[in-house]
Amino acid sequence: MEPFTRKRFLKRSIVLASALFLLGGEWNLFAKGINEEKISDPPDGLKPVSENDPTAQALGFHQDAKNTDFNLYPERKQPQAKNQVCLQCAQFTKLNEGWGKCSILTNGVVATKGWCSAFSKKM
Ligand code: SF4
Incomplete structure (x- = not known):
């Protein structure tokens, strides 16, 4: 050896x-x-809420919560905020696995993994 x-x-x-x-x-x-995971296409005939929509912008909305501006919303970095997505929001009505309607951002549909600063947890 x-x-x-x-x-x-x-x-x-x-x-x-x-x-x-x-x-x-x-x-x-x-x-x-x-x-x-990519966000699927919205249900037929429906368009996603534009992140450039003035109300969406004012609320810091993104179709993917990971794109949140963490400088503006540092609380989004907290571990307890991890599950704060549209799917868990009281304003959300599910349409399918990836999309639903928001009672605040009504100009289209929002992704289940979206988020905005108006989030309030579903009871
Ligand atoms: S209010 Fe709720 S459902 Fe609507 S965009 Fe904001 S987090 Fe999503």
Whole structure:
């Protein structure tokens, strides 16, 4: 058996570090793909509320709560705010798995994973 020299140790360390780096990168891409589920198309004949709608803008609305401006709404970063999405809001009426109607933003439909500052938890 070959002695475990410093040269051999360094060579193996570099190979191992490279493998972990590459594996880590792949894993991140995989995890990102899972977490970034795309929002489905809205039900036929209905259009999503535009995030540029003046009322939507005033309420900091986004069809995906992850896009919230956390500088304007730092409370959204709190762990207890994690489940604050349209699906859990008292103003929301579900139409299908991805969409529903909001009684405040009435110019279209909102995604179940949306959020605005008028959120109030369903009882
Ligand atoms: S009021 Fe509720 S349902 Fe309407 S956009 Fe805001 S969080 Fe979503």
